[in-house]
Amino acid sequence: MPSVQTKPIQVKGLQKSYKQHQVLKGVDFEVEAGSIFALLGSNGAGKTTVVKILTTLLTPDGGTAAINGYDVASRPDHVRQSISLTGQFAAVDEILTGRENLVMIAKLRYLKNPRQIADEMLTRFGLTDAADRKVSTYSGGMRRRLDIALSLVGKPQVIFLDEPTTGLDPEARIEVWKIVKELADGGTTVFLTTQYLEEAEQLADRIAILHEGRIIASGTLSDLKKMFPSAKVEYVEKQPTLEEIFLNIVGKKEGM
Numbered sequence: 001m002p003s004v005q006t007k008p009i010q011v012k013g014l015q016k017s018y019k020q021h022q023v024l025k026g027v028d029f030e031v032e033a034g035s036i037f038a039l040l041g042s043n044g045a046g047k048t049t050v051v052k053i054l055t056t057l058l059t060p061d062g063g064t065a066a067i068n069g070y071d072v073a074s075r076p077d078h079v080r081q082s083i084s085l086t087g088q089f090a091a092v093d094e095i096l097t098g099r100e101n102l103v104m105i106a107k108l109r110y111l112k113n114p115r116q117i118a119d120e121m122l123t124r125f126g127l128t129d130a131a132d133r134k135v136s137t138y139s140g141g142m143r144r145r146l147d148i149a150l151s152l153v154g155k156p157q158v159i160f161l162d163e164p165t166t167g168l169d170p171e172a173r174i175e176v177w178k179i180v181k182e183l184a185d186g187g188t189t190v191f192l193t194t195q196y197l198e199e200a201e202q203l204a205d206r207i208a209i210l211h212e213g214r215i216i217a218s219g220t221l222s223d224l225k226k227m228f229p230s231a232k233v234e235y236v237e238k239q240p241t242l243e244e245i246f247l248n249i250v251g252k253k254e255g256m
């Protein structure tokens, strides 16, 4: 059994190629329990590849990754029991209602009282009014909230969110941020990927930047600000600036 001090996510020298294309060339990082860790990188940097390896959906070519002390390659079942994944693209069933989606997942996880669990999640994620509508009628933000709610059924200790707010409008993005913060406050370890520097800035205890197959910078936001004022980060920063303007105009900056 892993000891209580074991960091929930430990990654060493991770490598992965797709045919000739080496996407990960030796990726190292660790994530502390109950913290929010953001993996930043531009399109194609390999963020989803890292998430897939850590969630046992893809086998690395080299290096090791352990979740709660369990190696992803040799103990995938143990890993899966303690994690959940909200993928880059929503995994909700469009034909079912929000409530039906939640009940289905609770049943798949053999939980008692699936309807009660569904009700609690609907309340927590502000989806009670829409609970009995088909997901096909939901907005992008509502789908994303439902998607995150689904991944929390069964109270996983470590959750993976792959670009949880890409494609959401600024208000929906802030709702997701609030949910993620609450999760970490409750002791859940959160690993998220993002292309938005402001997202990392708002949420993450630690940030790592994945570029050309390696973590080229990592640390707290203030660590990064000191050491990494390059053109790439500047590019990422531009979008949140516009976002801030938008938020000021629509007057929704509450508490962030």
Ligand SMILES: Nc1ncnc2c1ncn2[C@@H]1O[C@H](COP(=O)(O)OP(=O)(O)OP(=O)(O)O)[C@@H](O)[C@H]1O
Pocket (backbone or CB within 6 Å): 018, 023, 041, 042, 043, 044, 045, 046, 047, 048, 049, 050, 088, 195
């Ligand atoms: N199954 C695959 N077969 C071949 N190449 C792949 C495969 N999956 C990913 N790639 C390539 O690996 C690289 C990294 O992809 P990945 O999806 O991990 O990037 P990402 O950082 O998540 O990008 P995005 O921000 O667009 O989601 C890309 O160049 C991609 O084209």
Ligand SMILES: [Mg+2]
Pocket (backbone or CB within 6 Å): 047, 048, 049, 088, 162, 163
């Ligand atoms: Mg991706």
